[in-house]
Amino acid sequence: MNYLPLFTALPLLGAFLTPLLSKIWERLSDIIGSIITTFLLILSIYSIFLLPIFGDLYVYEIGKWPIRPIPLGIVFTFDSLSLLMVLAINLLSFACAVYSINYLDNYTARWKFWTLFLLLIAGLNGVAITGDLFNLFVFIEISAISSYALVAFGVEKEDLEASFKYQVIGEVGGLTILLAIALIYAKTSTLNMADIANTFLNENKGTLFWFIISLLTFGFLIKSALFPFHFWLPDAHSQAPAPISAILSGIFIKTLGVYTLFRLIFNVFGLNRNNAPHYFNLLLILGILSIIITSFITLKQENYKRLLAYSTISQIGYIFVGLGLSNFFGIIGALTLIFAHALSKGLLFLTAGSVEREAGTLDINELTLLKKRMSFYGLVYTLGALSLAGIPPFLGFFPKLFLILGAIKEKMLGLAIILGIFSILTLAYLLKITNKVFTNKEGEEVKENSLSAISFLFLVFLIFIFGIFYFNYLQPNLINKASEVVIRGIEYARLVLMK
Amino acid sequence: MRGMTIIVKTITKLLVGLIFLYGIYIITHGHLTPGGGFAGGVIISASFILLILAFGSEEIKERIGYIYSSIFESIGGLLFVFIALFGLLLGSYFFYNFLPKGKVFMLFSSGIIPLCNVAIGIKVGAGLFAIFLAIAATRFIMKE
Amino acid sequence: MIELYILLIASIGAGIVAVEIKDLLASAISLGIVGFSVAIIFILVQAPDLAIVQIVVEVLTVIIFVAVILKTTHIDTTLENKMEVRDYLTKGVFVIFGIFFLIFSISALKELPEFGKPIMKIASHYLAKGFEEIKAANQVAAVILDFRGYDTLGEATVLFTSVIGVLTILRKIGKKK
Amino acid sequence: MVPYLCCIILFLIGIYAILTKRNLIKIAIGFCLLEYAVNLFFALIGYKKDALAPIYTNVSQSKNFVDPIPQALVLTAIVIGLGTTALLLSVAVRIYEKYKTLDIKEIKRLKE
Numbered sequence: 068m069n070y071l072p073l074f075t076a077l078p079l080l081g082a083f084l085t086p087l088l089s090k091i092w093e094r095l096s097d098i099i100g101s102i103i104t105t106f107l108l109i110l111s112i113y114s115i116f117l118l119p120i121f122g123d124l125y126v127y128e129i130g131k132w133p134i135r136p137i138p139l140g141i142v143f144t145f146d147s148l149s150l151l152m153v154l155a156i157n158l159l160s161f162a163c164a165v166y167s168i169n170y171l172d173n174y175t176a177r178w179k180f181w182t183l184f185l186l187l188i189a190g191l192n193g194v195a196i197t198g199d200l201f202n203l204f205v206f207i208e209i210s211a212i213s214s215y216a217l218v219a220f221g222v223e224k225e226d227l228e229a230s231f232k233y234q235v236i237g238e239v240g241g242l243t244i245l246l247a248i249a250l251i252y253a254k255t256s257t258l259n260m261a262d263i264a265n266t267f268l269n270e271n272k273g274t275l276f277w278f279i280i281s282l283l284t285f286g287f288l289i290k291s292a293l294f295p296f297h298f299w300l301p302d303a304h305s306q307a308p309a310p311i312s313a314i315l316s317g318i319f320i321k322t323l324g325v326y327t328l329f330r331l332i333f334n335v336f337g338l339n340r341n342n343a344p345h346y347f348n349l350l351l352i353l354g355i356l357s358i359i360i361t362s363f364i365t366l367k368q369e370n371y372k373r374l375l376a377y378s379t380i381s382q383i384g385y386i387f388v389g390l391g392l393s394n395f396f397g398i399i400g401a402l403t404l405i406f407a408h409a410l411s412k413g414l415l416f417l418t419a420g421s422v423e424r425e426a427g428t429l430d431i432n433e434l435t436l437l438k439k440r441m442s443f444y445g446l447v448y449t450l451g452a453l454s455l456a457g458i459p460p461f462l463g464f465f466p467k468l469f470l471i472l473g474a475i476k477e478k479m480l481g482l483a484i485i486l487g488i489f490s491i492l493t494l495a496y497l498l499k500i501t502n503k504v505f506t507n508k509e510g511e512e513v514k515e516n517s518l519s520a521i522s523f524l525f526l527v528f529l530i531f532i533f534g535i536f537y538f539n540y541l542q543p544n545l546i547n548k549a550s551e552v553v554i555r556g557i558e559y560a561r562l563v564l565m566k
Numbered sequence: 567m568r569g570m571t572i573i574v575k576t577i578t579k580l581l582v583g584l585i586f587l588y589g590i591y592i593i594t595h596g597h598l599t600p601g602g603g604f605a606g607g608v609i610i611s612a613s614f615i616l617l618i619l620a621f622g623s624e625e626i627k628e629r630i631g632y633i634y635s636s637i638f639e640s641i642g643g644l645l646f647v648f649i650a651l652f653g654l655l656l657g658s659y660f661f662y663n664f665l666p667k668g669k670v671f672m673l674f675s676s677g678i679i680p681l682c683n684v685a686i687g688i689k690v691g692a693g694l695f696a697i698f699l700a701i702a703a704t705r706f707i708m709k710e
Numbered sequence: 711m712i713e714l715y716i717l718l719i720a721s722i723g724a725g726i727v728a729v730e731i732k733d734l735l736a737s738a739i740s741l742g743i744v745g746f747s748v749a750i751i752f753i754l755v756q757a758p759d760l761a762i763v764q765i766v767v768e769v770l771t772v773i774i775f776v777a778v779i780l781k782t783t784h785i786d787t788t789l790e791n792k793m794e795v796r797d798y799l800t801k802g803v804f805v806i807f808g809i810f811f812l813i814f815s816i817s818a819l820k821e822l823p824e825f826g827k828p829i830m831k832i833a834s835h836y837l838a839k840g841f842e843e844i845k846a847a848n849q850v851a852a853v854i855l856d857f858r859g860y861d862t863l864g865e866a867t868v869l870f871t872s873v874i875g876v877l878t879i880l881r882k883i884g885k886k887k
Numbered sequence: 888m889v890p891y892l893c894c895i896i897l898f899l900i901g902i903y904a905i906l907t908k909r910n911l912i913k914i915a916i917g918f919c920l921l922e923y924a925v926n927l928f929f930a931l932i933g934y935k936k937d938a939l940a941p942i943y944t945n946v947s948q949s950k951n952f953v954d955p956i957p958q959a960l961v962l963t964a965i966v967i968g969l970g971t972t973a974l975l976l977s978v979a980v981r982i983y984e985k986y987k988t989l990d991i992k993e994i995k996r997l998k999e
Contacts, residue, residue, distance in 0.1 A: 129859070
């Protein structure tokens with residue numbers, strides 16, 4: 068698997084080439100962007116088949132600096148959890164890249180969009196495969212900075228305001244993470260995550276340990292927009308161009324916030340419900356609050372994209388409930404939800420882009436009065452919404468099922484009921500859009516654009532096929548193995564250092 | 567942007583070449599003395615910025631400067647990625663130091679480090695000059 | 711190391727001035743003082759590479775700040791407005807948070823290795839290998855471009871990203887009507 | 888320990904500016920202070936008493952050097968900080984142009 072560096076090198080190459088080649092012909096940037104995302108998708112699918120040969124963990128030593136006896140250089144540690152993230156990132160980014168080709172006709176400076184888009188993908192892939200703490204920070208910054216610029220891509224008043232807010236809050240989170248990394252380096256004198264885990268294993272867990280944990284948790288909760296750190300998200304995600312909203316809501320906050328937290332909490336610091344019950348209870352409570360509070364705010368929303376953005380926060384709440392439960396079912400539920408939410412929320416945000424293009428507005432009350440029939444978008448939207456709300460046989464059903472099972476297993480019946488009820492509430496606010504925007508319409512039918520139709524159908528197909536073959540394929544081959552990585556916890560360090 | 571007084575202009579004329587050369591010295595001796603691609607790149611961009619601050623500029627000049635800096639920045643970035651990818655091709659490891667190491671304290675030593683320094687120097691110098699042009703010099707360079 | 715403490719206190723003082731002063735130009739200059747104190751501290755802690763980069767970056771930061779202030783306004787008018795209840799509330803929250811954070815960090819920092827005595831588990835290997843195997847005289851260059859070259863690629867990319875980002879945001883028209 | 892604590896105080900000043908100031912440029916300045924505090928803290932970690940800068944000047948030199956790794960990391964962090972500051976300020980310039988003010992309370996188009 069020595070092609071692993073290509074996950075970041077290819078999009079970086081594309082990003083550096085785009086400004087040069089677009090001076091010759093601007094449409095070349097479309098070609099570069101779509102070729103590179105396709106290639107990344109092929110690479111990540113190829114990895115599914117290659118990874119089991121290496122025993123579910125592959126360590127790549129950059130610059131030929133050996134990891135044994137002492138980890139000198141930077142390493143990639145590619146295991147099933149990284150594979151799951153890389154797959155989700157590249158499936159969604161492929162769909163968004165295909166969608167963007169036509170969508171970008173609404174905007175100026177096409178090549179700048181593609182450069183930033185490729186940098187965003189490079190950053191996300193880099194975060195998912197790295198095994199080095201400082202390298203993690205660098206790639207978080209790459210993807211974060213490109214997302215700040217992409218949120219303001221339309222340079223309207225609201226876009227700039229959202230971008231400024233997002234940027235200040237996001238950077239406070241980033242610098243808190245850097246401070247925590249500095250403390251970790253001072254204590255352990257190493258930056259390799261496996262080596263850090265080994266060092267902390269033999270230390271007594273004093274104030275410094277918990278100080279580091281709280282700084283990191285603060286930083287990553289800001290990045291993942293859990294309540295009460297969520298206030299930047301609705302602005303940023305609703306003002307960005309539609310494909311970027313899809314990536315930000317679908318995968319960005321999960322890679323930067325949730326995946327990193329999973330990796331550090333379980334694999335590096337070795338926390339679990341037995342040795343740190345209060346920590347997990349805190350995450351559980353924040354998750355529940357996030358679901359309850361934002362669900363009610365979402366019901367009141369009158370803007371298509373803002374509604375979807377708020378619903379992302381409550382879905383993040385579901386993921387954190389799984390993380391907080393941290394039993395087998397909870398982890399499986401959280402990981403499946405990361406995957407399922409990426410595909411369905413991506414789909415919903417892409418339909419928002421098409422509707423905005425046809426109608427020129429996203430205000431739901433104005434859209435109700437619109438004299439245009441958009442039955443294809445309506446169908447696609449409803450399928451995505453059903454999946455997101457957890458209706459079988461779509462993919463989104465299974466995470467909700469596992470989360471409820473996890474809650475029952477911990478004897479938290481009240482939590483199980485809350486999860487069930489708010490799932491139905493999700494359906495209620497999502498179908499509000501179907502009801503008001505897509506049904507009972509007169510007037511001419513809008514023409515679908517072939518490229519955006521491809522990306523819609525691609526995502527619908529994935530949601531449907533993964534839902535049908537969930538127990539036959541997805542769960543045993545991907546989700547179970549990824550959850551093993553999480554549950555195995557601190558053993559990660561031994562596996563990496565023994566390779 | 568307007569220029570400054572004759573005193574500033576004369577001193578700038580004398581100094582700007584020296585600053586530029588010093589930047590190149592810092593870049594090429596990055597593996598021997600303090601400094602390297604970043605420090606040298608920033609110094610090189612500072613020499614261009616000094617020129618613009620002292621002499622002022624017209625929009626045409628700024629536009630040309632902007633186009634060149636964006637081209638150079640991409641070239642620097644590509645050079646850096648290609649050095650890393652050459653390691654993958656020749657030594658089968660990304661960022662493998664594939665060049666002969668030479669002798670310590672010589673200018674041509676320590677493998678790919680001087681090359682990387684040059685790539686970073688080009689990139690940083692051009693990039694910071696572009697930022698300066700965009701924020702400080704012209705109100706809006708690009709009206710695409 | 712009395713100089714170190716003087717510079718640290720100077721940078722804290724200049725930081726407070728930068729935050730509280732009404733004239734934004736003076737504020738930017740105070741920020742410059744903080745930056746240069748930091749650069750001199752870098753020299754004191756034997757980091758000449760950092761000092762060079764910090765000085766040039768600081769000059770550039772102040773130039774950019776001044777350029778932005780000249781383009782906008784150089785009086786912080788928000789200080790003239792009356793304090794509202796909400797402002798007092800944020801300040802109160804900050805004071806509570808700050809005291810809590812300070813106490814927490816003091817007891818945490820006690821567990822770190824003493825100032826001036828780093829562990830250097832990996833660094834000692836770097837210092838030997840960098841000289842003998844890579845043949846570089848400057849060990850910092852060896853670390854950033856060989857041992858951790860991938861980080862530096864990321865760093866160069868961050869700069870590239872922000873250049874493209876600045877150019878994106880300064881476009882006159884974003885959406886085609 | 889006292890130098891570390893000074894960095895934490897500088898960090899808190901930055902947080903204070905970001906939380907309580909209403910002027911966009913003041914917020915950017917607070918952000919820069921935050922960045923300096925973290926960089927300084929990182930650089931201080933690597934300091935070793937009575938040791939030299941990690942640069943060889945002749946072959947037979949004693950190897951009593953300060954830690955080079957924090958220096959390499961701070962170098963990266965400084966450049967990242969410059970990039971984010973430039974981006975933040977460019978957004979501030981555009982906001983001033985659109986709203987004719989830098990007061991964050993008057994820049995509220997996005998509703999709840």
